[in-house]
Amino acid sequence: MTAAMATSQRIYLDHNATSPVRPEVSEAVLRALQLPGNASSVHAEGRLARAEIEGAREKVARLVGARTKNVVFTSGGTEAANLVLTPGFRRLGQAGAARLFVGAAEHPCVLNGHRFPEGAVEIIPVDSRGILDLAWLEAHLKEAGEARVLVSVQLANNETGVRQPVAEAARLVHEKGGLIHTDAVQAAGRIPVDIAALGVDALTISGHKFGGPKGSGAVVLASDQFEIADRLIRGGGQEKGYRAGTENVAAIAGFGAAAESALAGLEQEAVRLRALRDEAEAAIRRIAPDVLVVASDAERLPNTFAFAIPGLKAETALIAFDLAGVALSSGSACSSGKVKRSHVLDAMGVEPTLAEGVLRVSLGWTTTEEDVIRFAEACEKVVGTLYKRRASAA
Numbered sequence: 001m002t003a004a005m006a007t008s009q010r011i012y013l014d015h016n017a018t019s020p021v022r023p024e025v026s027e028a029v030l031r032a033l034q035l036p037g038n039a040s041s042v043h044a045e046g047r048l049a050r051a052e053i054e055g056a057r058e059k060v061a062r063l064v065g066a067r068t069k070n071v072v073f074t075s076g077g078t079e080a081a082n083l084v085l086t087p088g089f090r091r092l093g094q095a096g097a098a099r100l101f102v103g104a105a106e107h108p109c110v111l112n113g114h115r116f117p118e119g120a121v122e123i124i125p126v127d128s129r130g131i132l133d134l135a136w137l138e139a140h141l142k143e144a145g146e147a148r149v150l151v152s153v154q155l156a157n158n159e160t161g162v163r164q165p166v167a168e169a170a171r172l173v174h175e176k177g178g179l180i181h182t183d184a185v186q187a188a189g190r191i192p193v194d195i196a197a198l199g200v201d202a203l204t205i206s207g208h209k210f211g212g213p214k215g216s217g218a219v220v221l222a223s224d225q226f227e228i229a230d231r232l233i234r235g236g237g238q239e240k241g242y243r244a245g246t247e248n249v250a251a252i253a254g255f256g257a258a259a260e261s262a263l264a265g266l267e268q269e270a271v272r273l274r275a276l277r278d279e280a281e282a283a284i285r286r287i288a289p290d291v292l293v294v295a296s297d298a299e300r301l302p303n304t305f306a307f308a309i310p311g312l313k314a315e316t317a318l319i320a321f322d323l324a325g326v327a328l329s330s331g332s333a334c335s336s337g338k339v340k341r342s343h344v345l346d347a348m349g350v351e352p353t354l355a356e357g358v359l360r361v362s363l364g365w366t367t368t369e370e371d372v373i374r375f376a377e378a379c380e381k382v383v384g385t386l387y388k389r390r391a392s393a394a
C-alpha cells in the first residue's frame, strides 16, 4: 500500500498509536533537513540550526505551560520517561531510603523501562474505571516515614483514554516532600496541559502522538528540584548535558510545528473529536447492544474509546476491520504489534475473556464525519458476522 492510498481510502482510527504527520510538520522537517549546520557550531549555518531548535523549544514549552529553558528534547516519550525516572530514583536513593510508587495502568516505558533495584517499584492500584486509588497513595506516603519518595502517574491512559487525578496526587506527594512525574504523552496536544496547574515536578511528552515526527519527545521540568544528575546518554554538552549527541534538528523542528498547531486548535479540536467519538460510540452501542464501552463513566480523553463485545476476539476483529479498510488497535500495540493481554484492563478487573476482545478506537486531526460513518459500516459487517455465528450456534 502506498502512503497516498493509506490516507485516501482507509479510515485511520489509531491516533493513540501514532498520529499522521501534519502538513505544516512535513514542511518544517524538510526546511530543517536542508540546513547544513550543526547547532553547536558558532558559524551562521550553525546558528540557523540552533534557531530552529530554540524556536521549537519555545513552541513545545507553550504547549505545556512551561518555561522554555526547562524543555529537554529526547527521541520520544520512552526515552523521556527513562531519563526522568532512572536517574531520578537513583538520586533519591543516594540520600537514604527511597520509595518509588507507580500507577498500575502506566505505559510500559514507565512500568518496565528502568533499571530500578529488584522489588523497588510499588504499584498504586486503580479502580474498575482505571482511576488511581488516591487513598492508597496517601496511606502509603504516610507509611513511608522518612524515606524519600518518587511517584509516577500518567495524565491519560493510552488504551482507554481515562484521565488521572494528577494534580491531587501531586498535592499529596508534595505534602510528603516527595517528587512526582507525569507521563503526559497521550494528553499533550489533545487536552490543555499546564505543568504549573498540575503541580508536578516533571512531565514527559511525545511529538508523534499529535502529528509530529516519530522519534521526537521531551522531558519538561517544573524547576531544578528534579535533579537528573546521572544522565542516560553521555558525551557532548547538548541539551545542557541532559542528553548528549548532535541534535536531530529536523525532528525537533517538526515537533515544534506540531506543538504549535495542536495548541492553536486545542479547544475546538477537543469539541470536534468528542462529538465524533460520541457518534462512533453510539453507533457501536446501536449495532451491538451487549457492547461494553470501557470506563465510559470516567473522564476520558475526547478522542478515545475502547470497547468489547462478548465473543468478539480482538485478534480476528482487528483483521476483519483492517480488511474493511479501518485501522484500529487492541490493548497496547506500542512495542510488539502483537495482541497480548492488557495489564491496564487486568488492573481494572475487566473479566479476562472480555478483556481479550477489547478494541481501541482513537481519533485525531485527520478524522472526519465520513470516517465515523465508514467505521459504523465496518462495525455492521464485523459484528453482523459475529451475531450470525452466534445465532446459528444457538
Ligand SMILES: Cc1ncc(COP(=O)(O)O)c(C=O)c1O
Binding pocket: 016, 017, 075, 076, 077, 078, 079, 107, 109, 154, 156, 157, 158, 183, 185, 186, 205, 206, 207, 208, 215, 216, 217, 334
Ligand atoms: C502513555 C504513553 N507513554 C509513553 C509512550 C511512549 O512514547 P514514544 O512512542 O514516544 O516512545 C506511549 C506510546 O504509546 C504512551 O502511550
